[in-house]
Amino acid sequence: MNFISLLGEVFVPLIVLSALYWCVSRKKAFTILSSLMTALLATQIVKAIVRSPRPFQAHPELIEGDRIETATGYSFPSGHSTTSSSFYSSLSCVCRKKWLTAICTILIILVPVSRMYLGVHWPIDVLVGTAIGLASGLLLSGIFASIYDDKEKCIRFTLASGLAALILSAILAVLLELDAIDRVAFADLASNAAVASGAMLGVFLDRKSLQYDESAGTALKKAVRFILGFAAVLAIGAIAMLLPLPHYASSCVLFFAAGFTVTFLFPWIAVKANLFR
Numbered sequence: 001m002n003f004i005s006l007l008g009e010v011f012v013p014l015i016v017l018s019a020l021y022w023c024v025s026r027k028k029a030f031t032i033l034s035s036l037m038t039a040l041l042a043t044q045i046v047k048a049i050v051r052s053p054r055p056f057q058a059h060p061e062l063i064e065g066d067r068i069e070t071a072t073g074y075s076f077p078s079g080h081s082t083t084s085s086s087f088y089s090s091l092s093c094v095c096r097k098k099w100l101t102a103i104c105t106i107l108i109i110l111v112p113v114s115r116m117y118l119g120v121h122w123p124i125d126v127l128v129g130t131a132i133g134l135a136s137g138l139l140l141s142g143i144f145a146s147i148y149d150d151k152e153k154c155i156r157f158t159l160a161s162g163l164a165a166l167i168l169s170a171i172l173a174v175l176l177e178l179d180a181i182d183r184v185a186f187a188d189l190a191s192n193a194a195v196a197s198g199a200m201l202g203v204f205l206d207r208k209s210l211q212y213d214e215s216a217g218t219a220l221k222k223a224v225r226f227i228l229g230f231a232a233v234l235a236i237g238a239i240a241m242l243l244p245l246p247h248y249a250s251s252c253v254l255f256f257a258a259g260f261t262v263t264f265l266f267p268w269i270a271v272k273a274n275l276f277r
Contacts, residue, residue, distance in 0.1 A: 001114040002067055008080035008111035009070060013087045015230075018262050022229050022270070023222040026214055027148045028094040030203055032087065033263075034144040037196040039086035039136035041165075043077050043129060044189035051185055052076035056119045065119040073188045078121045078129035084111035085133025093141040108134070155207050162200030169193035169252050176248040190248060191255045198256035202263030210267055212276040225275050229266040236261045 006012075013036060021029035054075040056065030065071065073079065088104035112126030121129075148154050172190035175181045217225070240254040270276055 001117045004107075004110045004114040005067055005070070005080060005118060007107055008084035008115075010083070013083065014233075014258070014262075016087075016091070018229060018233070019226055021262060022214055022225050022267065023217075024215060025094075026203075026206070027145060030148045030154075031094050031141050031144045032090045033199055034147075035090040035136045035140050036083065036086045037165075037192070037199070038140060039082050039133045040079065040192045041189070041196065042136070043079055043082040043132055044073070044192050046077055046128075046132075047074045047079070048182070048185040048189055050074065050076045051182070052122075052125070054120050055122055063119040067118050068120060071120040073184060075121055076125045076128065077132060078112060078115055078125040079188070080115050081112040081121070081126040081129030082133040084108055085130040086137040087133075089134050089137030090141045093138065094145070151207060155204055158200045158204035158207065162197050162204055165193045165197035165200060166256070169197055169256070173246075173248045173252045177246045187248065187251075190252055194252035194255035195259040198259030198261075199263050200259075202260040202265070205264045206267055210264075210271055212267065212271050214267075214276065216276055221275070225270060228275070229262075229270070232266045232269065233258055233261045236265065 013032075017029050017033055020026075020032070052075040054065065054071055056063045056068065056071075057075075070080070085108045088108050092101040092104040108130065112121075112130055115121040115126055116123060147157050169190050172181070172186050172193065176183055176187060176190060236257045237254055240257040241250065243250060243253060245253060267276075
């Protein structure tokens, strides 16, 4: 159950979206990313409003929570359930492979079950989290795909959404540092807004200034692109963590840098280095 829960965390979407963006299809990656960010921001806003305690917090004498280091916010709705249902449903929609759809369906079911088994979520948490994720993944994927097809509309959308998310993240980071708002309620929202702003502003710059074929190259060259790109994400993240910033500001800069590196910084480097030939 710990391993299954891991499949609903950010590391899996980061790997898959990076591979899609650099080696397969930027359109597919953008579609999945937009659906995922929409669902996660919606869930984090609801968490901040409802502020429900987790099962192991409400009944410590009965329930011993496991993998509690991933239970950073309030309980309702489940962020893992939202992540897995949005990511895997939109992945299935854009790829349209029967075997992949089967795997995605199984994971959409198992990740919420694992969160209940580990004692970090109530049944209502995972049901609502899954509903939010499925609504975003199944209903919005087509809309985001059509936005990407229209270059001017995509540029406007990514600039507007990226700036809005950046402003939200910055305001929350300042308020968190001043201890003016509930840290449990708003810390994850600030981080999610930061990664959304970095990713969207990166897509904005990518669509506006870069021209390359991400599907070009042999399997070996694509593998090299992915390895170099992921190394770049880790390196930029390490640099961001070394900056002398307050805790929440540092966290937001880290997440912004990760999103921005995936969607613009590494593609820009790769174009200059002729890695997309």
